[in-house]
Amino acid sequence: MKQTRPGPQLAVPAFLLLGLVLAGCAGTGPGAREALAPFDQPRLLESVAFFPQTELHCGPAALATVLDDSGLSIDYPALVERVYLPGRGGTLQVELVAAARSLNRIPWVLPPDIHAVLDEVAAGRPVLVLENQGLRTRPFWHYAVVIGFEPDRREIIQHSGTHAYLAQPMRRWLRDWNLAGRWALVTLPPDQLPLAPDRERWLQTLADFEAVAEPAAALSAWQTASRRWPEMPLAWLGQGNSHYRLGDTTAAIAAFEQALVLDPEQPAAAFNLGWLLLEAGEPCAAAARFEPLIGHPGLGQRAEDAWTLARGDCRD
Amino acid sequence: MNRTPLRKTLFVLFLSLALLPLASAQATGGLISSQEALALERSGSVEQVQAWLQRDEVAAELTALGVDPALAQARVSALSPEEVDAMLHRIDEMPAGAGVIEVLGITFLVLIILDFIGVINIFGR
Structure with missing residues (x-):
């Protein structure tokens, strides 16, 4: 950031000066024209309900907006309790993400690219964004939900704070969004994928989702992932884990076996299959699954303990 | 042998309890969670996934920032290990x-x- 301290003799209008400084801060993202270039039609998601923020609750309001659109019925006061942080007078990004998870919606942070945001909106999904309406050094954080854009007028349309369908010049909005690290979030029902999921990051997203969401939601998410990437062993491991939590041992065993077909060395699938075999009263088969895992750098003791147990019951 | 199934059940129960601190936050029993499997694949260790003390610290932090203690626990339990780590080290800058x-x-x-x-x-x- 290049910035010279203006001397008192410098007769530059304050707004021009501010514009220069902000442009300097904003980095080198695409400009308003470039951002809207791929679109020749205006788009407005009229059906996205508006939750006006109360007090400092733009976080809960924005989250309610995207969650409602993903098919949840919203308990707004509960959502405030869930994400508002009194000591900070606001809401943290990670808590928006976590809250979505605990309500069985997959939180997907978009790549930091304006086209990723507009593509999702064009596809019908509202996008929650973080804005910095202040300066880089004196930030003023705000959450809003992008619900449309007007290429001809170079405008972006949001539900923001207490304003529904707020149209703003794209240029100014890009400045605020760039200054907030280009952070954007969609919340997806478990059986949906975002437009352009990066496989590895989606895998981590679902693993984190599985740890929090209800098993049925996690199962649906893993099944959707398996349809997209049938070759991915961990998507089958995830299905197995979810089936198990739902009490369906047979389906869980089949899923772990499928993971091992795709990758015979998959240690977690082998261990989990062994564990289910042990529970199903087949200690010898279980011991055979555990044995190769003994000495595994990440699983060593756990595998050895399980093997000892299975071995003790095996009469062969 | 009538005793065998009972003994086995007790053993599984015992082992489950013994391994409890290692198990994931969700009730996956003795299974390896997908989070742990991914951590194994990427860093060779499940340590970060199982960092329970860190979660308590973050919950204490949220409580200090005005969140009801019971709610703080619920909020922290919905965080991913990476998010817990970030909260622990950078909450003031977030x-x-x-x-x-x-x-x-x-x-x-x-x-x-x-x-x-x-x-x-x-x-x-």
């Missing part, structure tokens, strides 16, 4: 989106401009 009423925002902006061009000095640089 943006807290508040979105004040527009008039306030504009006033603030004007103050910043005036402060910046040296007309006033309210931010004490």
Whole structure:
């Protein structure tokens, strides 16, 4: 950031000066024209309900907006309790993400690219964004939900704070969004994928989702992932884990076996299959699954303990 | 042998209890969670996934910031291991989106401009 301290003799209008400084801060993202270039039609998601923020609750309001659109019925006061942080007078990004998870919606942070945001909106999904309406050094954080854009007028349309369908010049909005690290979030029902999921990051997203969401939601998410990437062993491991939590041992065993077909060395699938075999009263088969895992750098003791147990019951 | 199934059940129960601190937050029993499997694949260790003490620390932090203790636990349990780690080390730097009423925002902006061009000095640089 290049910035010279203006001397008192410098007769530059304050707004021009501010514009220069902000442009300097904003980095080198695409400009308003470039951002809207791929679109020749205006788009407005009229059906996205508006939750006006109360007090400092733009976080809960924005989250309610995207969650409602993903098919949840919203308990707004509960959502405030869930994400508002009194000591900070606001809401943290990670808590928006976590809250979505605990309500069985997959939180997907978009790549930091304006086209990723507009593509999702064009596809019908509202996008929650973080804005910095202040300066880089004196930030003023705000959450809003992008619900449309007007290429001809170079405008972006949001539900923001207490304003529904707020149209703003794209240029100014890009400045605020760039200054907030280009952070954007969609919340997806478990059986949906975002437009352009990066496989590895989606895998981590679902693993984190599985740890929090209800098993049925996690199962649906893993099944959707398996349809997209049938070759991915961990998507089958995830299905197995979810089936198990739902009490369906047979389906869980089949899923772990499928993971091992795709990758015979998959240690977690082998261990989990062994564990289910042990529970199903087949200690010898279980011991055979555990044995190769003994000495595994990440699983060593756990595998050895399980093997000892299975071995003790095996009469062969 | 009538005793065998009972003994086995007891053993599984015992082992489950013994391994409890190692198990994932969700009731996956003795299974390896997908989070742990991914951590194994990527870093060769499940340590970060199982960092329970860190979660307690973050919950304490949330409580100190005015969240009801029971709610703080629930909020922390929905975080991923990476998010717990980030909260633990950078919570003070994290943006807290508040979105004040527009008039306030504009006033603030004007103050910043005036402060910046040296007309006033309210931010004490």
